[in-house]
Amino acid sequence: MEVIICPDADEVGRVAAAKVGQVCAAASRPVLGLATGSSPLAIYRHLQLMVGEGRLDLGRASAFALDEYVGLDPAHPESYRSVIHRTVTEPLGLDPDRVHVPDGSAEDLEQAAAGYDRAIAEAGGVDVQILGIGSNGHIGFNEPTSSFASRTRIKTLTQRTRLDNQRFFDSLEDVPTHCLTQGLGTIMDARHVVLVAQGEAKAQAVAATVEGPVTALVPASVLQFHQRATVVVDELAASRLQ
């Protein structure tokens, strides 16, 4: 696991975007793995700059989001379908037909989950997976005790994650209780993984991920087994590393 400590949150985005761009440039049809939430926004801003300045061509790229809420109207501004469209697809000029988000409003969620894993495989697998990390060590919505072998599936969100995400909704009651998320096994299949974290609230989760024992209680710790995992953090998120 490569760990890069940056002076501030914007530099985290720049360094992580450079890594993502490097992987994309080496692939003829790059397949990106996308995270939502606050952490990756600086990466998307820097990728947009790189595309705008002609330093990166994503014209042939496709993308797969990590997760989606269950039971939230896809047109809701906080559905991950909407968030990905607003923060990634449009600014980076990706072809919307090649940007995929799990279907949290499918009638048969298990079938939708299995179909999602198949679609990733049919696209040739993810070249570079962008990840944030929850304050409880989750990646995607793989909450503590998630199986390392898990594939895309339905999960119940913990109270802590619902409280963390309440800021995007009017009240806690409006935060969905379930989601569809890529599994830890699905995420580990990506050929490169770039995890970013900023701020002191992530410091404990980062330390447990990088230096703690590999345990299902800290789902991100499974990345210690990944051959090409890069963790890019600011000084505050790095503050509990030894």
Ligand code: F6R
């Ligand atoms: C989002 C996701 C989550 C977030 C994590 C951190 O697609 O999969 O794992 O990355 O909850 O969220 P932020 O970045 O908002 O602190």
